[in-house]
Amino acid sequence: MRKIVFTTLFTFLFQIIYCQESYWQQQVNYIIDVTLNDKEHTLEGFEKIEYINNSPDTLRFIWFHIWPNAYKNERTAFSEQLLLNGNTKFYFSDKDERGYINRLDFKANNITLDVEDHPKFIDVVKLILPSPLAPGQKINITTPFHVKLPYNFSRGGHDGESYQVTQWYPKPAVYDKNGWHPMPYLDQGEFYSEFGNFDVRITIPANYVVAATGELQNEEEKQWLLSRKNFEWHATRTRQKVGGVEKTVELKFPASSTETKTLRYLQNNVHDFAWFADKRFIVNHDTCKLASCRVIDVFTYYTPAEKEVWKNSVQMAKQAIWFYSMNVGEYPYNTVSVVQGPQSFGGGMEYPTITVISSTYSSFSLEETILHEVGHNWFYGILASNERDHPWMDEGVNTFYQYRYYHTKTNIEKGFFEVYAKEKLDQPIETTSEKFSEPNYNLVAYYKTAAWLQWMEQQMGRENFDKAMKEYFNRWKFKHPQPEDFKKIFAENYSMPKQAFDFLSKTGLLPNQSRKGTLFKLWLTRGAIIDNHQVKTQITAGPSLGFNNYDKLMFGAFITNYFPPLNNLKFFGAPLYATGSKTFTGNATAHYSFYPNRFLRKADVFLNGSTFTMNKFVDTAGKKHFTSFQKIVPGFRLTLKERDARSTIHRYLQFKTFFIGEEQLRFLVDTIINGPDTSVLTRVEKQKTNRSLNQLKLVVENFRALYPYRAELNAEQGKGFIRFGFTGNYFFNYGKDGGGAAIRLFTGKFIYTNKSKANSFLYALSLSAPKGSMDYTYSNYFAGRNDYPLQLDKEKWTLGYQQIMIRDGGLKMNTDIQGNIGLTNNWLAALNGSFDIPSQINPLSVLPVKIPLKIFADVGTVAEFWDKESEQDRFLYDAGLQISFLKDLVNVYIPILYSPVYRDYLKSDFIGKKKFLRSISFSIDIQNFSLRKFDKNIPF
Numbered sequence: 001m002r003k004i005v006f007t008t009l010f011t012f013l014f015q016i017i018y019c020q021e022s023y024w025q026q027q028v029n030y031i032i033d034v035t036l037n038d039k040e041h042t043l044e045g046f047e048k049i050e051y052i053n054n055s056p057d058t059l060r061f062i063w064f065h066i067w068p069n070a071y072k073n074e075r076t077a078f079s080e081q082l083l084l085n086g087n088t089k090f091y092f093s094d095k096d097e098r099g100y101i102n103r104l105d106f107k108a109n110n111i112t113l114d115v116e117d118h119p120k121f122i123d124v125v126k127l128i129l130p131s132p133l134a135p136g137q138k139i140n141i142t143t144p145f146h147v148k149l150p151y152n153f154s155r156g157g158h159d160g161e162s163y164q165v166t167q168w169y170p171k172p173a174v175y176d177k178n179g180w181h182p183m184p185y186l187d188q189g190e191f192y193s194e195f196g197n198f199d200v201r202i203t204i205p206a207n208y209v210v211a212a213t214g215e216l217q218n219e220e221e222k223q224w225l226l227s228r229k230n231f232e233w234h235a236t237r238t239r240q241k242v243g244g245v246e247k248t249v250e251l252k253f254p255a256s257s258t259e260t261k262t263l264r265y266l267q268n269n270v271h272d273f274a275w276f277a278d279k280r281f282i283v284n285h286d287t288c289k290l291a292s293c294r295v296i297d298v299f300t301y302y303t304p305a306e307k308e309v310w311k312n313s314v315q316m317a318k319q320a321i322w323f324y325s326m327n328v329g330e331y332p333y334n335t336v337s338v339v340q341g342p343q344s345f346g347g348g349m350e351y352p353t354i355t356v357i358s359s360t361y362s363s364f365s366l367e368e369t370i371l372h373e374v375g376h377n378w379f380y381g382i383l384a385s386n387e388r389d390h391p392w393m394d395e396g397v398n399t400f401y402q403y404r405y406y407h408t409k410t411n412i413e414k415g416f417f418e419v420y421a422k423e424k425l426d427q428p429i430e431t432t433s434e435k436f437s438e439p440n441y442n443l444v445a446y447y448k449t450a451a452w453l454q455w456m457e458q459q460m461g462r463e464n465f466d467k468a469m470k471e472y473f474n475r476w477k478f479k480h481p482q483p484e485d486f487k488k489i490f491a492e493n494y495s496m497p498k499q500a501f502d503f504l505s506k507t508g509l510l511p512n513q514s515r516k517g518t519l520f521k522l523w524l525t526r527g528a529i530i531d532n533h534q535v536k537t538q539i540t541a542g543p544s545l546g547f548n549n550y551d552k553l554m555f556g557a558f559i560t561n562y563f564p565p566l567n568n569l570k571f572f573g574a575p576l577y578a579t580g581s582k583t584f585t586g587n588a589t590a591h592y593s594f595y596p597n598r599f600l601r602k603a604d605v606f607l608n609g610s611t612f613t614m615n616k617f618v619d620t621a622g623k624k625h626f627t628s629f630q631k632i633v634p635g636f637r638l639t640l641k642e643r644d645a646r647s648t649i650h651r652y653l654q655f656k657t658f659f660i661g662e663e664q665l666r667f668l669v670d671t672i673i674n675g676p677d678t679s680v681l682t683r684v685e686k687q688k689t690n691r692s693l694n695q696l697k698l699v700v701e702n703f704r705a706l707y708p709y710r711a712e713l714n715a716e717q718g719k720g721f722i723r724f725g726f727t728g729n730y731f732f733n734y735g736k737d738g739g740g741a742a743i744r745l746f747t748g749k750f751i752y753t754n755k756s757k758a759n760s761f762l763y764a765l766s767l768s769a770p771k772g773s774m775d776y777t778y779s780n781y782f783a784g785r786n787d788y789p790l791q792l793d794k795e796k797w798t799l800g801y802q803q804i805m806i807r808d809g810g811l812k813m814n815t816d817i818q819g820n821i822g823l824t825n826n827w828l829a830a831l832n833g834s835f836d837i838p839s840q841i842n843p844l845s846v847l848p849v850k851i852p853l854k855i856f857a858d859v860g861t862v863a864e865f866w867d868k869e870s871e872q873d874r875f876l877y878d879a880g881l882q883i884s885f886l887k888d889l890v891n892v893y894i895p896i897l898y899s900p901v902y903r904d905y906l907k908s909d910f911i912g913k914k915k916f917l918r919s920i921s922f923s924i925d926i927q928n929f930s931l932r933k934f935d936k937n938i939p940f
Helices: 002-021 067-071 077-084 219-230 304-310 313-327 363-375 395-406 411-422 438-460 462-476 483-490 500-505 900-907 915-919
Strands: 027-037 042-052 059-065 100-102 114-117 124-133 138-148 157-159 162-165 174-176 179-181 196-205 209-212 237-242 245-250 260-270 275-278 282-289 295-302 335-340 348-351 354-357 518-522 537-548 552-560 569-578 584-594 600-618 624-640 649-674 677-702 709-718 721-733 740-752 827-836 853-862 876-885 890-898 921-924
Touching: 067 077, 067 100, 124 138, 196 209, 196 275, 209 260, 209 295, 209 335, 219 282, 275 354, 282 304, 282 313, 295 304, 295 313, 304 363, 313 335, 313 363, 313 395, 335 363, 348 363, 354 363, 363 395, 395 438, 411 438, 438 462, 438 500, 462 483, 483 500, 537 569, 552 584, 624 677, 876 900, 890 900, 900 915
Parallel strands: 027 196, 295 335, 335 354, 518 537
Antiparallel strands: 027 042, 042 138, 059 124, 100 138, 114 124, 157 162, 162 275, 174 179, 196 260, 209 275, 237 245, 282 295, 348 354, 537 552, 552 569, 569 584, 584 600, 600 624, 624 649, 649 677, 677 709, 709 721, 721 740, 740 827, 827 853, 853 876, 876 890, 890 921
């Protein structure tokens, strides 16, 4: 009895194992008729689908992708992902720039099918079948469809009358051994579709050139295409300045042809169909003979404006086809096309037998992109892995062959990846597309996968590696391989390291990315370039310059190791000699980083120091006396770990202690009696004072593209006082050009801890933006830290006097009245706003360089204004124009409206002439400088 039970159980388990090993995939065949309306940028289509159920399961419904609806509104998964990746262009797009698909009427056997919406995605629907579809059966489904093509925000649409018709027809989702794969259209994250045969007829105005998946069946059209090799565009042109460079600009397309043509394309055994149309295309053609002696056609399509860059594009495509055919497996189709797309979508995108590449100004960049995109015919086209769930199987493997072709050392990608890995911001290779952070999608799915395969090749030997890859291609071409299928083939007698596939699920560096040794180099006139990426530590030294009104020009040298890969111990030092004060100045910093990578992602311990001249006094004898400061600042920063790698939130706690030494001038008067003569001699001496300040700061900031914010709670303690401050920054986006309203809220409280009330002026809360003399931590850069009108001739105008720092109340009006108004040792509250003027009405937009013009407005109050005895207005305000440079690093404020007290100040004799110039202020925000402002993907 037990023997019978065992035999039955064994047979049952064997059948389960056999079913898991047996492979099947669905087949979907298409007949599509489509017409382009180039006036409305729309498609009218009719689709016939033959769906063959090769699965062992009975199907009662089919999920369908209707991806043009991804462009329907700003609430789609596509739009939300763009925002998370920092792109607001689609979110703020006009209605006529968006797209959709409608007029769908799915039928089977003339029976209208019930359609259910996806619970989350408006570009996915479920078709309820009229009867269950058993294994081995097929069903014919038809539907008309109408598509409004969007502006090309992502991979498809149009840019004027240049059309990129991709992901445009209703398409069944993949059903495989893991079930259904209904997925929304995403910009980051590509596709997964069923193989089938396509028969597509495209009706279009006769003066358009069309490039499409598959083989063109119209002989007359083929001859017409070949005649356009030397085609020259004759449009209305003009000479204009574009980005400061004068160039020829095409003003418009020629009028659309009143005649139409219908083109037919056939292609079997592919899983997608894309087509492109433009009236301007030059067409180049050649044939490519493969190793089997089979000859295929190679076409490239490009506009006359790109003719110089694209003139050798056919040869580039042929070299790519030959390279992949020899290294992976022979190209199985009869045609390859490469199309120049508009600049609007950027980069390149692959489809079966055809790829589109945006405009480029470099033939090398074009060659590199053609190689990569043509290579996707193998990894995505023929080996149709699930790119959404396993992007490394497509992008990473393809990048490996790109690096092999160019013998690339991947220095740039290696450096950036190592920074992310060091900062514990990287993700495993086996991460789905939508869960990758935008930087990791490139650094991990592309670069790290390629580096991992390079390591495998080193371990296995190129011959074994190539045998495995060719076996993978031959066994899985025209199928949907999974990661386990890739692994299984490499594990079959090819000497693959046992731990090789463990790296797919790990973060951090690979074995072949380890570094040793130290490289010391000098900074050359062309800049420091990391040319040895096998070195663990790079120490760089070079010339250094500085300037302020007292030290004048400072020159010296710097030495640093702040280069990828970032070491745990990082340092920078720049000793300088000041030509004005004739002293040595400079600054230095040292950081040591720990990476707990649990609750804390990073912990930094640091020590900073600096010394510069802060003031100058000229006595009656014309002798110059300089005073300087020295500061040493130890501290630490704890950066919290975010759960989601795609999170745009950054949180940290920071503590610093400022040990500050300052020189002050002491004036002594000596009376000398020499008989009947008496004289008075004034002596100037320097006196050194020391003070300290503890600072605790808690910061939460969100770098999201829409409505980013920052909140900072700051507590400072010194001798006899505690100073609290909260600063909240919020940005309200209101324009597609990146404009918006930056709102700042500040509230502060000053508390004495003893009765002496010393240092009240230095540390007091200030409603008007403080100047250099109130920078009590010496953390801001000031050209003339202590320049004041009292020291200057009333008619003399100096730049140093105009500089302020945005702290506390932040009112921009340039005055010297903080001492008697707007200064408090109690509480303060202020609201500041900076409003971008849209480029359409910005008068500075006519300049060749983009200079943001804004309107600023400030209002604030302090405790003293609310005293019953006070004669001051309870609120101070100012408003005017703001001109910003270098991502708001430098700002110039021109006040126009302001409180009466400011007006009275400007009318006073104290100011003298040039009243308007002296009311203007500017800030240099170096202390808050971050490379993230220039590139959101830089993690520091």
